Amino acid sequence: xxxxxxxxxDQSGRHSxxxxxxxxxxxxxxxxxxxxxxNVAVFLRELGFVPSAGRPVRLPAAFLLDLGAALRLLVWExxxxxxxxxxxxxxxxxxxxxxxxxxxxxxxxxARHPAHxxxxxxxLFADRFVWHGRRDLDADVVLDDHVDEDMLLDVRFxxxxxxxxxxxxxxxx
Numbered sequence: 001x002x003x004x005x006x007x008x009x010d011q012s013g014r015h016s017x018x019x020x021x022x023x024x025x026x027x028x029x030x031x032x033x034x035x036x037x038x039n040v041a042v043f044l045r046e047l048g049f050v051p052s053a054g055r056p057v058r059l060p061a062a063f064l065l066d067l068g069a070a071l072r073l074l075v076w077e078x079x080x081x082x083x084x085x086x087x088x089x090x091x092x093x094x095x096x097x098x099x100x101x102x103x104x105x106x107x108x109x110x111a112r113h114p115a116h117x118x119x120x121x122x123x124l125f126a127d128r129f130v131w132h133g134r135r136d137l138d139a140d141v142v143l144d145d146h147v148d149e150d151m152l153l154d155v156r157f158x159x160x161x162x163x164x165x166x167x168x169x170x171x172x173x
Contacts, residue, residue: 036068
């Protein structure tokens, strides 16, 4: 999504700093990132990655971001969504395995490949999902991108619309 919205004009009449994303999208991405972080914490805790005050667990940022994205794919798959596969993203199982590959790389390799899956998953969310579906419906809602204009033009009403005014007359119920 390459939208560039201008912020309101400041007192001098000039536009203030451009806002690259709608506020609704920023809120939705932040909410999804929080959910990703919570999923990563639960997943790592189940695997035994439990930090303590005397023994912190340090993990590469690329690993954490890609693991969060992989777990997001897992949630989508468990809810029956396959939109990520149609967009060229891997199945969640492969994405989880790939994320763990970040634990073996050097800092130089991590700098060259900063959480590629994470960026692609966020872009897919912004492009194909209802931004507030999770907040408003407690569900991931996918937007359909296959609009068949011919089908829409062929839609015909089987019967005429009812006369709603006639229903208000006594005895017509």
